[in-house]
Amino acid sequence: MDSRSINLRGFAGSAGKNIMQGIGGFVFGNEASESKEDSYVERFLDRISNGTMPDDRRSAMTELQSLVAESRSAQMSFGAMGFPVLLNVLKEDREDVELVRGALETLVSALTPIETSQGLKTEVQPASMNSDLLSRETDNISLLLSLLTEEDFYVRYYTIQLLTALLTNSLKRLQEAILLIPRGITVLMDMLMDREVIRNEALLLLTYLTRDAEEIQKIVVFEGAFEKLFSIIGEEGFSDGGVVVQDCLELLNNLIRNNASNQMLLKETMGFDPLISILKIRRGSAFNFTQQKTVNLLGALHTVELLLMGGPPGETGKDTSKITNQTALAQVPFSPFISFLVDYLITWK
Incomplete structure (x- = not known):
């Protein structure tokens, strides 16, 4: 047989x-x-x-x-x-x-x-139970990650979609499994350099994956997340870009939220110049704030806010990190309008 x-x-x-x-x-x-x-x-x-x-x-x-x-x-x-x-x-x-x-x-x-129109909100979805079944074995996740190295575009695309579906239903289990798989996060990070459609799906997947997961956040940053994200944001047009810029900023904010070590790495490796580029109000667009541009600017301002907050409450060195970030951001040459907002955040924090 x-x-x-x-x-x-x-x-x-x-x-x-x-x-x-x-x-x-x-x-x-x-x-x-x-x-x-x-x-x-x-x-x-x-x-x-x-x-x-x-x-x-x-x-x-x-x-x-x-x-x-x-x-x-x-x-x-x-x-x-x-x-x-x-x-x-x-x-x-x-x-x-x-x-x-x-x-x-x-x-x-x-x-x-x-x-279904007849379904009750309290009903358990078969899809949720299927997610639970598939995610129980780490070997299943390892198998799916191996498919991301295949040459066929659709094989990689459907695999990314499948992993994202698993993350939405079985987040903690997937986070634990991917940490156990050698080079698991590395393979996912490589998808950010793939074709645009797969790259965009990978952004969503990594945003789910890094939620409230400090160890994963550190590995993602070690794999060059800051450089890759700011590169994509620049390619997409900074704050004038579309929803991809929003997704990049959401992932970036996941990586630095209550994470003093990642905040320090951002400051040491990239500085705040990339933030200046995103928050810069370009000539001709000052009075052309589309809804998406507003969302993108708010996302970047939230990045500033997270830096001003420093590390998690009660962490040793939190105050030092907070003061260092405040001092550095106060010296950044933002536009007058953005400077006003940043000064307000510094005062409020």
């Missing part, structure tokens, strides 16, 4: 399926657990796992993705039996790029909540 073959009927009858269907019966009622989607999902998975014709396996993957993207019942059934099959595809079928793309897109669909 081929190494990718899996006895689906045996697995479908295992404890994993019983647990998922038990939860499904409690949350969605018996109708969901007895749905015809269950047999469809099992049939597609059998074709993917045990099929001998590449085209038929790809066709089954496409049909499975469509079903899981549209049906909560199918998402529940997939969670009971689908992960071993698709993870095996990602391990054993790397040469079949189309099949790997389909597997990743299906996994993204399985982790994407489906809203």
Whole structure:
């Protein structure tokens, strides 16, 4: 038997399926657990796992993705039996790029909540339970990170989307797992130098990843985050840029919030010149404040505010860091309007 073959009927009858269907019966009622989607999902998975014709396996993957993207019942059934099959595809079928793309897109669909007009706000989403199942094993996360080094654009793109979906539903578990994986954060940081679409997705992923995670924040900075972020901000047009500038500033602020060591590194490696560039009101745009430009300027002012606050409350050296940052920022030659706002923040802090 081929190494990718899996006895689906045996697995479908295992404890994993019983647990998922038990939860499904409690949350969605018996109708969901007895749905015809269950047999469809099992049939597609059998074709993917045990099929001998590449085209038929790809066709089954496409049909499975469509079903899981549209049906909560199918998402529940997939969670009971689908992960071993698709993870095996990602391990054993790397040469079949189309099949790997389909597997990743299906996994993204399985982790994407489906809203229904009849659904209650208190209902547990199958997508959330699927996220929990996929994130339980560090090996699964390691496998996904390895796909970010593949040459195919869509393989990298869907992998970034999948990791972001996992972070939105299982943040702490993903943060812990990525810290355990050698070069895990390095691989993610490399995505900031990828094509624009993947770079933008990587910004969102890293923003989730660095929330309230001091150790990850330090590693991200060590991997050159400040240089990369200010470079992207400059390429996008500083405060006149679009939502990408906003995303960069949100990630930057995550990295320095209550983190005195990262604040010190920012000051020593980059200085405050990049902040001046963002907060500079350029000729011809002084009275042309679009909503996005306003958001970008507020994001940069929040960076200033975080620097003025220094490290976390109670940390040794917090006052020294705070005073040093205040003194340095007070000497920065901002425009009159921005200087007024910065002086106000210094006085207020």
